[in-house]
Amino acid sequence: MVKVLQYGVGSIGSKITKALASKPWIEIVGAVDSDEAKIGKDLGVVAGLGKKIDVKICGSLNEALKYVKADVVLHTTSSWLSVVEPQILEIVENRLSVISTCEELAYPWRKNPETAKRIDETARKNGVVVLGTGVNPGFVLDTMILTLTSVCISIDRIEAWRIVDASKRRLPLQRKIGSGMSLEEFKSAVQKGRMGHIGLRESFDMIADSLGWKFDHVEENLEPVIASTPIETEFFKIKPGQVTGVSQNVRGTIGNVEKLKLNLQMYLNAENPRDTVKIEGVPSLEFEVKNGIPGDDATVAIVINMIPRVLNAEPGLRTMKDLKLPFAWLRAF
Amino acid sequence: MVKVLQYGVGSIGSKITKALASKPWIEIVGAVDSDEAKIGKDLGVVAGLGKKIDVKICGSLNEALKYVKADVVLHTTSSWLSVVEPQILEIVENRLSVISTCEELAYPWRKNPETAKRIDETARKNGVVVLGTGVNPGFVLDTMILTLTSVCISIDRIEAWRIVDASKRRLPLQRKIGSGMSLEEFKSAVQKGRMGHIGLRESFDMIADSLGWKFDHVEENLEPVIASTPIETEFFKIKPGQVTGVSQNVRGTIGNVEKLKLNLQMYLNAENPRDTVKIEGVPSLEFEVKNGIPGDDATVAIVINMIPRVLNAEPGLRTMKDLKLPFAWLRAF
Numbered sequence: 212m213v214k215v216l217q218y219g220v221g222s223i224g225s226k227i228t229k230a231l232a233s234k235p236w237i238e239i240v241g242a243v244d245s246d247e248a249k250i251g252k253d254l255g256v257v258a259g260l261g262k263k264i265d266v267k268i269c270g271s272l273n274e275a276l277k278y279v280k281a282d283v284v285l286h287t288t289s290s291w292l293s294v295v296e297p298q299i300l301e302i303v304e305n306r307l308s309v310i311s312t313c314e315e316l317a318y319p320w321r322k323n324p325e326t327a328k329r330i331d332e333t334a335r336k337n338g339v340v341v342l343g344t345g346v347n348p349g350f351v352l353d354t355m356i357l358t359l360t361s362v363c364i365s366i367d368r369i370e371a372w373r374i375v376d377a378s379k380r381r382l383p384l385q386r387k388i389g390s391g392m393s394l395e396e397f398k399s400a401v402q403k404g405r406m407g408h409i410g411l412r413e414s415f416d417m418i419a420d421s422l423g424w425k426f427d428h429v430e431e432n433l434e435p436v437i438a439s440t441p442i443e444t445e446f447f448k449i450k451p452g453q454v455t456g457v458s459q460n461v462r463g464t465i466g467n468v469e470k471l472k473l474n475l476q477m478y479l480n481a482e483n484p485r486d487t488v489k490i491e492g493v494p495s496l497e498f499e500v501k502n503g504i505p506g507d508d509a510t511v512a513i514v515i516n517m518i519p520r521v522l523n524a525e526p527g528l529r530t531m532k533d534l535k536l537p538f539a540w541l542r543a544f
Numbered sequence: 545m546v547k548v549l550q551y552g553v554g555s556i557g558s559k560i561t562k563a564l565a566s567k568p569w570i571e572i573v574g575a576v577d578s579d580e581a582k583i584g585k586d587l588g589v590v591a592g593l594g595k596k597i598d599v600k601i602c603g604s605l606n607e608a609l610k611y612v613k614a615d616v617v618l619h620t621t622s623s624w625l626s627v628v629e630p631q632i633l634e635i636v637e638n639r640l641s642v643i644s645t646c647e648e649l650a651y652p653w654r655k656n657p658e659t660a661k662r663i664d665e666t667a668r669k670n671g672v673v674v675l676g677t678g679v680n681p682g683f684v685l686d687t688m689i690l691t692l693t694s695v696c697i698s699i700d701r702i703e704a705w706r707i708v709d710a711s712k713r714r715l716p717l718q719r720k721i722g723s724g725m726s727l728e729e730f731k732s733a734v735q736k737g738r739m740g741h742i743g744l745r746e747s748f749d750m751i752a753d754s755l756g757w758k759f760d761h762v763e764e765n766l767e768p769v770i771a772s773t774p775i776e777t778e779f780f781k782i783k784p785g786q787v788t789g790v791s792q793n794v795r796g797t798i799g800n801v802e803k804l805k806l807n808l809q810m811y812l813n814a815e816n817p818r819d820t821v822k823i824e825g826v827p828s829l830e831f832e833v834k835n836g837i838p839g840d841d842a843t844v845a846i847v848i849n850m851i852p853r854v855l856n857a858e859p860g861l862r863t864m865k866d867l868k869l870p871f872a873w874l875r876a877f
Contacts, residue, residue, distance in 0.1 A: 361683065511697055538754050
């Protein structure tokens, strides 16, 4: 049995808790959340399991670790490395390995090299492993693409799309893609940063470093998708002219040739949602996941499925490309 | 620079040699083949590089190793473990890691457990790594499927198809799928064994063991595909009623429920060639490679791309699921 501590009991943390409860090889031993409304309550009740599971949500890791021993922490608090760094360091200094859904942690070596180095060194010193993963970054636009390249002798260019119909996703996701904003509100939110999907650059950097591509120029952009007809979701009523979501690109060129382009579209009622990878090379390949990989379930799955890989990896900050082949862990550990 | 010795200079061995010659991080240092017509000749000439590369083809590994030191052997001689076992053991006893396209070596732990154990023990004793890989087994119907399962919380059933248009493939492949045979010749060839694609059971076993599925019943079958109209390839003229190829299945059931089905169709002028994976679970996924992954190029690629993974792995007989995430090795080593 692997003893798991759930750090962060928001939407994804709750979904992870439900999935953990279905795994015979896992014992949930503790939970941490900063929300006063959740502290002191039973994790099973807060996560929506419909029953108590004898795990009290604590307000801090220190408090949780007074009562229990854990093998690994599943961490789901924020997309931002600046927010999660002290949390990750505290986990690691308690000699616990951690798998986090923090998007900026999926491949921090390029965009946040100093933070990456601090986390890596602390993890090594304490003999534990840190991994950032999730559906994306973590799988669709990095791990999945890299795996597919393993049957290529040479590669001229890679282009990949993830087109997500956000109308069935969680409120925080619908909100962060700008649903219901006016064009002006959207532009102002973009300027303040923290708009749209986090992690596209991390996926791009993981592919670039793996393939050894050093770009002369990298361009990132983020555009709104505008409603042409009224749209209604569980959470929003959108009028024509309002924002329904985002289209984001990262492009890298060598000389004047575009070598790598990742495009992520997340908007309400997206047509023909899918994940597509096109590799031009020897051989050229075209892959598609019909309807795309469902985000929340996939994130929950990969976080849990990576536990055995993380527990057997060499200490340090690892990324998906550094660990053994990922697959669904349905058997005993 | 990684020093590579090419063992087997047939069709795939020659294609690998050409690809190796294009890789700046690789030095081809030696070659072995049993064909008297090739022994003593320059590898570059025999492999179709159109020039000498100062590597003489030797009749035995012993002879080749008199003159050169190698870091890894790429081995492409036979699909059958009984044929390659002494070759693999000789390589390993010379303290060389080896990547082989031998289909039965891709996952020998179930069908050939004693041979697997002998190879594993000898590799460990000599501190080297043995890997069997290729497009299939090695990627399409095992590694690729497993990677996709990493975003699944639970899986009820997996079904996958690889449909290959054999009319563009090599003569040995067109021959081994029975092209041009009468139905009687095909049936008699099947009874003698050694007919059709080798390795489907190995792919099946790799998935089953990875997911921890213990089947109550496993069924394998091999059916001919019959021409309804005349077909002409570079090598064959097929009349209606003659065999154009094979359709092979492996199915595993638990209780009366079919959990895993792999289907491989290889026949001349196959319609809509493709690789398709359907996973029923949470979430359900459907994945397709348009036109399918081209066999020969992909085999050449994955054999070379796995070199860095093999050179950094723990000694022993390894399979694709035991090594770090595979991807195209386009950078320096």
